[in-house]
Structures are given as C-alpha cells and as structure tokens.
Amino acid sequence: MPDVIINAQAPLPYGSGQRNLLEFLEQHQQPVNFHCREGFCGACRCKLLSGEVRYLQEPLAFVRRGEFLPCCSVPLSTISIEIPK
Incomplete structure (x- = not known):
C-alpha cells in the first residue's frame, strides 16, 4: 500500500477505499x-x-x-506532493 506525503508532512497510507487522490485529500482535510x-x-x-x-x-x-x-489519478508508488495555496 503506497503512502502519500503532503507538503512534506508525515506520510499517510493510501487505502483502496478512495476512488482517486482528490477523495483521499478531502478525507484527510487537505485544502x-x-x-x-x-x-x-x-x-x-x-x-x-x-x-x-x-x-x-x-x-x-x-x-x-x-x-x-x-481528481482522476491514483498513486502507483509512495508519492510526495505539494498542494498549491
């Protein structure tokens, strides 16, 4: 199961419960x-x-x-991302 590192914070495990990364980010209250x-x-x-x-x-x-x-992607590996402010 890949992890998602958002804005250099602690890694969060990406589970199969989300349809895409946007849903994952929303679930973790990421703006x-x-x-x-x-x-x-x-x-x-x-x-x-x-x-x-x-x-x-x-x-x-x-x-x-x-x-x-x-909104239309999923992680294939552990990813590190930056969300624009």
Whole structure:
C-alpha cells in the first residue's frame, strides 16, 4: 500500500477505499481546489515531487511536467506532493 506525503508532512497510507487522490485529500482535510472532478478543468492541479501516479482516465486539462490532477489519478508508488495555496 503506497503512502502519500503532503507538503512534506508525515506520510499517510493510501487505502483502496478512495476512488482517486482528490477523495483521499478531502478525507484527510487537505485544502485542495477543485471544480469538475473529471480532469476537464485542471483546478485541482498539484505538484508531484516524487513517485508515480496513474490516470484513471486521461485528463483533458493541460498538465505541465511535474504536475498531476488528483481528481482522476491514483498513486502507483509512495508519492510526495505539494498542494498549491
């Protein structure tokens, strides 16, 4: 089971109970912007500092290198992310 390290805090275990990383972040009361929840708008864009994610469906929103959309992805390995403020 991979861990998720958010803004250099203590690692949190990612369980199979969440459909995607956005749900995981919400469950852990992490302030993350979102709008569409489907990868169309890009409002939930976060930085992927290390590790690997897999998209459940390819996002339509523009995603730069080193970024990902938590609304349509899951971790494949332990990941370290940064949520924009």
